[in-house]
Amino acid sequence: MVIVVMGVSGSGKSTLARALAEAWNWDFQEGDELHPPANIDKMRAGLALDDDDRRPWLERVAAWIAAELARGRDGVVTCSALKRRYRDRLRRAGAGVRFVCIELPPAELERRLRRRRHFMPASLLDSQLRTLEVPDAAENVLVMAGEDATEDIVAAVGRWLEQDDAAG
Numbered sequence: 001m002v003i004v005v006m007g008v009s010g011s012g013k014s015t016l017a018r019a020l021a022e023a024w025n026w027d028f029q030e031g032d033e034l035h036p037p038a039n040i041d042k043m044r045a046g047l048a049l050d051d052d053d054r055r056p057w058l059e060r061v062a063a064w065i066a067a068e069l070a071r072g073r074d075g076v077v078t079c080s081a082l083k084r085r086y087r088d089r090l091r092r093a094g095a096g097v098r099f100v101c102i103e104l105p106p107a108e109l110e111r112r113l114r115r116r117r118h119f120m121p122a123s124l125l126d127s128q129l130r131t132l133e134v135p136d137a138a139e140n141v142l143v144m145a146g147e148d149a150t151e152d153i154v155a156a157v158g159r160w161l162e163q164d165d166a167a168g
């Protein structure tokens, strides 16, 4: 199985994904490392990515997921996956793709983005929030409150997967 930890920039994807991988000894891939260098340059310059920029990146994320599943591995990858069609692209990587979305109020996102050193400037937060298509119930995405402690979110994700297993 592969878990995609999704959400806007600064929501805590990398922190949660690393914690999940560490807790369960799963493979981990930082989605930001799969961006073409031009995308990183663009974000660093304060410009939002568009669908064309994200396409090659999503293909690489999907390829990582497909390789994990083909090898029978369990893994966690970060990817903002802001739009429904981006998530659908990743779902097509194979059976066993699950999404966990982290939600945080804009003011807290802004606070976190301003505090950290990162290529993604806080000025891009508005565009991230405008672009986000919050997953609806039909998508079967686990939505978690990003204010909670990482270890509590890890435990909740574990319970969710167990239920998922039990449901068949």
Ligand SMILES: Nc1ncnc2c1ncn2[C@@H]1O[C@H](COP(=O)(O)OP(=O)(O)OP(=O)(O)O)[C@@H](O)[C@H]1O
Pocket (backbone or CB within 6 Å): 007, 008, 009, 010, 011, 012, 013, 014, 015, 016, 032, 078, 112, 113, 116, 118, 120, 146, 147, 148, 149, 150
């Ligand atoms: N549960 C949490 N409670 C408090 N602070 C957190 C939590 N999770 C992450 N943070 C902090 O919030 C900031 C953003 O977290 P992180 O880098 O994991 O977000 P991200 O979604 O991966 O960002 P990006 O997509 O821009 O790389 C970091 O400074 C991190 O330490």
Ligand SMILES: O=C(O)[C@H](O)[C@@H](O)[C@H](O)[C@H](O)CO
Pocket (backbone or CB within 6 Å): 008, 009, 010, 032, 049, 054, 080, 081, 082, 120, 128
């Ligand atoms: O989809 C996007 O608009 C961007 O790719 C971002 O969300 C980044 O990948 C990342 O979250 C920033 O660190």
